[in-house]
Amino acid sequence: MNVLEALKSTEFLLSLGTSATASGLRRCLQRSPFVQAVRESLLKGEITEEGIRRFVGCLEREFQPGIQFFHEPALAALAVALEGRRTAFAEGYLYDLARLNKIAEMDLAPRVAGACLKEWMKLSKVVKRKYSASDRLREYWIGGIQSKRPGSGGQGKGWTKFTFRMTDDAET
Amino acid sequence: MLRQSYGMNWRPRKPATGVYNCAGMVWASRRTALTNPQQWRVVLQEDNYRKLSKTERPELGDIVVYAKVGSGEILHVARVCEIRRFEGGGMEHARPIIRAVSKWDAKFGEDIHAVSDVFLNGGEQFDVEYWTDRPSTEGIQ
Numbered sequence: 001m002n003v004l005e006a007l008k009s010t011e012f013l014l015s016l017g018t019s020a021t022a023s024g025l026r027r028c029l030q031r032s033p034f035v036q037a038v039r040e041s042l043l044k045g046e047i048t049e050e051g052i053r054r055f056v057g058c059l060e061r062e063f064q065p066g067i068q069f070f071h072e073p074a075l076a077a078l079a080v081a082l083e084g085r086r087t088a089f090a091e092g093y094l095y096d097l098a099r100l101n102k103i104a105e106m107d108l109a110p111r112v113a114g115a116c117l118k119e120w121m122k123l124s125k126v127v128k129r130k131y132s133a134s135d136r137l138r139e140y141w142i143g144g145i146q147s148k149r150p151g152s153g154g155q156g157k158g159w160t161k162f163t164f165r166m167t168d169d170a171e172t
Numbered sequence: 173m174l175r176q177s178y179g180m181n182w183r184p185r186k187p188a189t190g191v192y193n194c195a196g197m198v199w200a201s202r203r204t205a206l207t208n209p210q211q212w213r214v215v216l217q218e219d220n221y222r223k224l225s226k227t228e229r230p231e232l233g234d235i236v237v238y239a240k241v242g243s244g245e246i247l248h249v250a251r252v253c254e255i256r257r258f259e260g261g262g263m264e265h266a267r268p269i270i271r272a273v274s275k276w277d278a279k280f281g282e283d284i285h286a287v288s289d290v291f292l293n294g295g296e297q298f299d300v301e302y303w304t305d306r307p308s309t310e311g312i313q
Contacts, residue, residue, distance in 0.1 A: 017291035017292055017295060018292060018293075019277055020276065021246070021247060022207070027293060027296065028294035031294065032294065068279075107193065107205055
């Protein structure tokens, strides 16, 4: 079975148990082998973001106003699977799903997406690097990955220049 | 299907509804969902609930709080709705069987279940706390 189709399966729903809070559901999904499979398939290129877009489109067709959306766990699972991807699609998906936090048909998935989006933004703003002693005096640019840094063809919006004089191994 | 898998011993009280969640059932008269678990702790404090000590026995209407092991984050809340005490046969001092009514999530309605008979967040470990708005009876003779 396709890793995306598996998110519609009874086995997937059964594996989640009951979740009363978005943070609990997110933790559960982070551990889920179903979500892990989606993540790995994306990394290996077995599925694409366009494939996810089409899959979500299919799920949306089953949305009925006034009735609890049956595929809500699948949407939440995709949010968790995309949380670690630094792509515009992942950002858009998380943002769009998080915006739905007022609709009655879904109660947890938008909140899961909101938590994932926070994590996504946190990670995309900070570039971590292990500095070595050989990096005695260097310039580093810290900023978002959505735009290129100044001097490399981009406008550099959101980037900040830091100059470090390193005396020993350190991590910022 | 979900009920057959991990709710075999649950007694359904009400069919699935998405209007309210567990905290909405306990504190908001089943009128709305209270979605932020951090606020649940605030409700417990501001509404003068107190945590039962190990020696106190829960009573009908008390609140069962399922807290994540380690962090204490609230995973779920339910209300005590049935207490079976053993009578006769030297079993008077045995711990009573306590059942609670829970509203799980949007896939479920309300179910009556033994307090430990739950499957939260795919099997997350939890501690059970009992909270009450009754005055303390400890020290009163």
